[in-house]
Amino acid sequence: MTDLINKITKSIYWDLKSIVAIGFTLLLVVMLILAAVGLTSMANNNSRLEQTINEQNFKLSVVTSMRNIARERSLNLFMAISYDDPFQRDQALSKFRELASDFIALREQFEALNLDEEEKARFAEMQRSVRTASASQNQVATLIGNDNIAEAQKTMLNETIQEQHFVIQAYNKFVDLQTNKAKSAIDVANQANHFTYLIMFLLVIAALITGAFIALFVIRRIASIENALFTEKEFAEVTLHSIADGVITTDKNGEVTYINPVAERLTGWKATNATNQHISAVYNIIDATTRLPIDPSLLLDQLEGPTANLEERTLIRQDGQEFAIEDSSAPIRNKEGETIGAVLVFNDVSEARNLTQQLSWQASHDPLTGLANRLEFERVLSILLDQAKNNNRRHVLLFLDLDKFKLINDTCGHIAGDECLRQLSRMLESRIRENDTLARLGGDEFGILLASCQLDHALTIAENIRQLIASFKFIWEGKIFDVGVSIGAVPFGSESENSVDIMTSADTACYKAKSEGRNQIQVFQPEHLADNTNGEKLSIKKITQALNANRFQLYYQKIIATDRKLQPHSHYEILLRMINEDGQIVAPGAFIPAAERYHLMPNIDRWVVQAMFEWLADHAAEISEHSIFSINLSGQSLGDKRFLGFVIDQLKQISIPRGTIGFEITETSAIANLSNAVRFISTLKGLGCKFSLDDFGSGMSSYSYLKNLDVDFLKIDGAFIKNITHDMVDLAMVDSINRIGHVMGIKTVAEFVENNAIFDELESIGVDFAQGYGIHIPEPLANFNLTH
Structure with missing residues (x-):
């Protein structure tokens, strides 16, 4: 009996054990299935999130690169406009065009991506903005390439900058879209993971009932998934950190x-x-x-x-x-x-x-004085003229031309002249009304627009200005200079035709003031036009008389090597002065403009060449084989077909070492007569003459023409030289010209060297020669000492 009970109990025990085992096994299987489903779901979510983040990051990277290229293109365009150096401007334009290829490659790469409808719409918006901005930028680039800088600046200010702003906005919208998509992807992943967390929580409860092992496994798995999610979140935040x-x-x-x-x-x-x-x-x-x-x-x-x-x-x-x-x-x-x-x-x-x-x-604005320049002055004049016609207002234009200013430049150099102009500009600014316009029109000429001003009041202002300048004493290095001013006044109103006539009338009135004795005021009268014409004819008459009477005189100025270790090189520039009826010396600036206007320069250049060659013939035995005497030639002589034959005939009449004769032609005249200049230079170089290209850098296409001219010396425009000790832009320009000259095997000469500081700076950057008042003040050729 006992054995039967034991058998039954044992059987029940094993049945319960089997049921528990089976139940536990089934539960474990279910838990494993549920765990597998949960883990698979989290893995899929993690994979989708990673794929989404990678896609968004790649799209964001491509768009950011496109935006950076758009900005860099715009910056290169800005640089091309601001550079005075054509070489740097061309480099900036080249970089501007090269970036277009990079942009197209990125755009094609982006178009190949899998984009949704919203991204396609935003991308289309970006492309519309880019096409509009690109058309404007290409227009600016074309204007720059055609040397139309003023129009390029105007287009840049009025159109390109605003259109580029719209492009950046379109890119920013796409960046925002990608950021939002990344956040949305994270939100979706988080929601899916929250559901998975619920499943795993139930599995944890079941695991606690069935065993600590399954619970521990689930907890560890959850911790692993949380780490993965945290990593993805950090990756998303890094993306936001990395944008510019x-x-x-x-x-x-x-x-x-x-x-x-x-x-x-x-x-x-x-x-x-x-x-x-x-x-x-x-x-x-x-x-x-x-x-x-x-x-x-x-x-x-x-x-x-x-x-x-x-x-x-x-x-x-x-x-x-x-x-x-x-x-x-x-x-x-x-x-x-x-x-x-x-x-x-x-x-x-x-x-x-x-x-x-x-x-x-x-x-x-004028960079020297900070005053309005001629372009701004003429713009304001046009506005006042429109006001005069529409509102019947009266205005007055004052045209000021300084007297005795050239004496300061000739005596102390252009640095002193520039300082004098700056001081006078500040004085003039203090004597005009708040609504008046003061401008430097060029050289030593100034203009004042007196808005809503009657003539009698304007003449009072003009007289105050005349007295102010007459009492002004300019002091430079212990020397004291008086400066006067001749003023032409023109009232204008609704009866005036145009601004050109007003400017011409003011210039004529000022000329009248000068011809009447200077340091006075003249109000424009129609008969002044006839007086002006007679004055010009008188100048022509005086020049012609001086030619016929042989009343010209040759001067010379030394050109020295900056490297003191080199063998002394005897190099001189031949200059010209006219002698008037009273025996007084007349500077070139007083007669050359009139001679050029009425095409008298070929005759004057013939006189210079003949006089110089006669002097060389008289001193042929004493001239060193290392000496060079450079004669200035005008653009008109280059264009004169008979002038080359005249020079050749003169060369045949003297016997001097090859290389003794040199000619200087200005950059502007060479460019204006390029074919004649090339023929002239090549012919005379074959006969042993040297050539210098004067005032180099003053033109807008200097470098592009230089390679067509076979010259021996490059004379850097003095406008760059005089400020190199305190103007880094001018120093960079001089350094650039010097390097280009040396690459082409051309020696460089710096003009307007006024002091030792400028000379030392030129020596440090490797300019070969220097010339200016700080080295040698021009002297008559008759005083030339061949033994010096």
Whole structure:
């Protein structure tokens, strides 16, 4: 009996054990199945999230590269406009065009990607903006290539900059789209993972019932998945950190929730300190024009969608430093469409805005005095003339030409002359009204527009200016100079035809003031035009008489090597002076312009060549084989077909070492008569003559023409030389010209060397020769000492 009971009990025991085992096995199988399903789901979510993030990051990288190329193209275009050096300008244009190929490659790469409808729409928007901006940029590049810098600047200011702004906005919208998609992908992954967490939680409960082993396994698996999710989240945040624009996000209350490193740098706020701060404290902006503060929280409250702000704004950093910015903003909404915050995207455009302002200022101002230039003066004159015709107003134009100013340049050099002009400009500014316009029209000429001014009042102002300048004493290196002024006044109103006639009348009245004895004021009268014509005829008569009477005199000026270790090189430039009826010396500036105007220069150049060759013939036995005497030739002589034959005949009549005779032609005259200049140079070089290209760098296409002219010396324009000790741009220009000359095997000569500081600077950069008043003041050739 006992045995039967034991058998039954044992059987039940094994049945219960089997049931538990089976139940546990079944439960374990179910748990394994559920665990497998959960893990598979999380793996799929993780894979989809990783794929989505990679795709968005790649798209963002391509778009960011396209945006950077667009900005770099724009910057190269700015640089091409601002460069005075054509070589650098061509380099900037080449870089501008090369970037187009990179942009096209990126665009084709992007188009090949798998884009959804929204991305295609945004990409199409970007392409429309790019095509519009590219057309404008290409127009600017074409204008620059055609040396039409003024029109290029105008197109750049009026069209290209604004269109480029729209391009950047389109890119920023796409960046925002990619950012939102990345966030959306993370949200979707998080939601899927939350469901998986629920399943795993149930498995943990089941595991606690069935065994600690399954629970431990599930917990470890969950921890692994959490690490993977955290890594992906960090990757997404790094993506936001890596973009080149500042990014700030806020919650619905305007408190900062995120700030990237670029925003940290521009605002001066660290992310740890900025978080939970109100946006108004972190993002301190003002209107760039009015300087009035702007509350960004009010702007964000009004957001209905992504908004690009077109106003010029300035961001003030914590330490007070200011940045010109462009910014855009967009609301952040949840899946129900409720606004839960906002995102601000901004970037520093200080360099572009400063460049725009600099270009605008340079286009309308004289760089030496800071006054308005002739272009700006004529623009204001046109405005006043329109006012006169529309509103029957009366205005007065004063044309000022300084007297005895050239004496300062000839005696002390152009540095002194420039300082005199600056001092006089400041004096003139103090004597005009606030609504008047003072401009430097060129050289020692100034213009004043007296708006809404009657003639009698204008003459009072003119007389005050005349007395002011007459009493002015210019002091330079212990020397004192008096400067006077001749003033021509022209009243104009509704009866005036055009601004050209007004300017001509003012110039004529000023000429009348000079011819009447200088240092006086003349109001324009129609009969002055006839007097002006007679004055020019008188100048022609005097020049012709001087030629017939042989009343010209040759001068010379030394040209020395900058390297004192070199063998002395006897090099001289031959200059010309006229002697009037009273025996006084007349400087070239007083008769050369009239001679050029009435085509008398070939006759004068013939006189110079013949006189110089006769002097050389008289001193042939004493002339060193290393001596060079350079004769200046005008552009008119280059264009005279008979002049070359005349020079050849003169060469045949003297016997001197080859290379003794040199000729100097200006860059502008050589370019204007390029074919004749090439023939003239090649012919005479075959007969042993040397050639110098004078005033090099003054033209807009200097480098492109230089390779066509077989010259021995390159004389760098003195306008670059005189300021090289304190103007880095001029120093760079001189260095560039010097290097190009040496690459082509041409010696370089610096003109207008006024002092030792300039000479030392030229020596340091390797210019070969120097010439100027700081080295040798021109002397009559009759005083020339061959033994010096």
